[in-house]
């Protein structure tokens with residue numbers, strides 16, 4: 001029997017009943033009519049002529065071209081579209097891993113991603129270093145390698161910690177992977193919501209940096225379009241992409257026809273969509289920073305650099321799990337205790353909370369949290 005999916009179970013337990021959702025890490029969504037208002041003439045024509053037969057299993061050429069153009073050196077045929085980042089990641093690891101292989105997984109990581117790997121081969125976890133602002137120790141990755149290691153998997157920018165890799169660490173990691181012939185698989189769904197000091201350009205996609213770099217991305221987070229179910233694999237190695245496409249075709253034959261067009265509209269209008277997401281995130285972060293400053297007995301400083309979520313340490317004696325459950329039950333406010341990123345491969349932080357910043361409801365939720373904490377200390 002598989003380990004329960006802790007994060008999904010926690011969300012299904014609380015989301016239907018709580019008033020203030022600070023658990024989500026996706027940005028505020030948009031309506032269909034607002035999205036179509038952003039469409040150019042050619043996309044509107046596609047929309048009105050839309051049919052519903054099977055489509056190119058790789059994703060429409062024009063959509064892959066639009067994705068590729070966001071990279072430094074990729075063409076449409078270096079991209080395969082999938083039903084979200086989750087399917088993209090599952091297809092990549094299914095294409096690469098056999099029971100004889102070994103993988104290194106950087107922790108913490110989204111539980112389904114770890115399990116996609118551990119269902120196929122043995123794996124070793126390498127934890128981001130909490131004491132160092134969640135740095136990756138490339139020496140620890142090297143020490144975890146075995147002769148049969150095939151890939152390194154990470155989620156960077158990382159959830160829940162908010163960690164990013166600085167250029168020197170990324171260079172070291174790529175150099176190590178190149179020396180050892182490893183694939184570097186990076187789930188990059190949180191690249192679009194980095195704060196100003198860590199903007200997009202500061203954290204290149206691994207597919208641009210490395211010939212065996214595989215970037216996984218989607219419209220689910222910073223674009224607020226998780227319901228479209230559009231994600232993709234980007235990689236310069238066409239043999240890898242063909243194998244991943246094979247694996248993907250076993251899961252789903254093609255994207256939704258409507259989603260392909262709406263994804264194209266969103267990517268072409270990404271400056272406006274992401275600017276809005278960042279501005280909501282910045283407002284939320286400013287309010288949260290003020291709240292943290294007012295409650296130094298409750299929260300430690302937050303070192304994350306993402307506008308999708310914060311990751312402060314919880315300082316109360318009852319612990320982050322108990323606090324989060326009490327907060328949901330008594331104050332109708334949902335935050336995520338870090339223990340939900342549980343792993344079979346190593347320790348994950350348990351004394352932090354991941355707090356969503358991307359929704360318009362975040363500021364009123366922080367006001368409610370402020371009132372709850374004020375009453376709690378009386």
Ligand SMILES: Cc1ncc(COP(=O)(O)O)c(C=O)c1O
Pocket residue numbers: 083084085086087110155159187189217218219220226230231
């Ligand atoms: C790190 C990470 N990767 C992937 C996913 C899944 O993304 P998608 O909805 O695009 O499949 C999530 C969803 O929460 C996530 O947090």
